[in-house]
Amino acid sequence: MNVKLFAGNANRPLAAAIAQALGVPLGEALVERFPDGEVRLRLGESVRGADVYVIQPTSPPVNDHLMELLLFADALRRSSASRINAVIPYFGYARQDKQNHGREPVSAKLVADLIERAGYHRVIAVDLHAPQIQGFFNIPVDHLSAVRLMAEYLKREGLHEDAVVVSPDAGRAETARKLANLLGLDMAMLAKRRTGPTETEVTYVIGEVRGKRPLLLDDIVSTGGTIRRAVEALVEAGARPEAVVMATHSVLVGDARRNLAHPAIARVVFTDTIHLEDRSGCTVLSIAPLLANAIRRVHTHQSVSALM
Structure with a gap:
């Protein structure tokens, strides 16, 4: 394959696996x-006329990793690369996709503009927090999902028996429905109201969960507070206290580890879109084969939607 792969510092193990x-x-x-913290970047080989893929999630520290991604594009463009593709397993700033209050920026749109203006011709992303972010770009965006990977794991471990798929909110309902269809299960959803910039309160459970193992599917786990309250609400509604918590992106800040250690959570499953130094207490599934297949299909001008 006449392809060149580069990676910043955000997730070198994932880049190596791809x-x-x-x-x-x-x-x-x-x-x-x-010494002053500015990013220094220099390519160590020729990329003239090459189809180049830069593998760089914009995970914490988000601004540092975003700057690396932008500088890669500039260096590649100035070095006469033919096509410059951004592989962004985790897209930071995605939760700021609209104005929740007046006088706020739409940060996801600004970041999309920066990536495009830097010189990227295409973006490959996994489980964007808001699907409409694809429309923030004027370049092609291949939006992949880890839902099949999660379904295969649940079947392999037998965790889908006597279970119900639960969406933590209306925004994740479509993804949860896909997982439920793949597993042949019913689906439930939690109704929530926001009590702060990062805090939510579960108001009630929609759907039948009594006597079933809840399979809670989300895209991001940050502090884990929302997940803990969701599990408590499900148990109160009669669900079995052996929830399986699944999320594509393990941001894990603040009290996340303590919240995920809740006694009613039997298993925690993430993918490796974000590098986890400490994997204790969780299972990590590799997204590398999916991203490698997407890169191969983009390079050979095949359909990427077949992977989804």
Whole structure:
């Protein structure tokens, strides 16, 4: 394959796994910091006329990793790369996709503009927090989902028996419905109201959960507070206290570990879109094969939607 892969510092293990799946070595690049914190980047090989993919989730520290992503595009453009593609397993700022109050920025749109203006020709992302973010770009966006990966894991472990798929809110209902269809299960949903910028309160459970194992599916787990309150509401509604919590992106800040250690949570499952140094107490599924297949299909001008 006439493909070159590069990676910033956000998730080198995932980039290496993608490169191995494709049989392509990671490109040489220097990505470090000047003494004042500015990002220094220099490509270590020629990319003239190449189809290049930069693998870089904008995970914490979000601004540092976003800047690396932007500088890669500028360096590649100035080095005469043919096509420059951003592989962004986790898209930071996605939760700021609209104005919840007056005088706020729509940060997701600004970040999309920055990525496009930097010189990227295409974006490959996984489980965007808001699907409409695809429309913020004027370049192609391949929006992949980890839902099949989750379904295969649940079947393999037998966790889908006597279970119900639960969406934590209306925004994730469509993804939860896809998982429920793949597993042949019923679906429930939680009604919530926001009590602060990062806090929500579960008001009631929609659907029948009594006597069933709840399979709670979300895209991001940040502090874990919403997940803990969701599990408590489900148990109060009669669900079995052995919930399986699944999320694509393990941001895990603040009290996340303590919240996920709730006694009614039997298992926690993430993908490796964000690198986790400490994987204790959770199962991590690799998204590398899915991303490698997407890169292969984009490069050979095949349909990416077949993967979804």
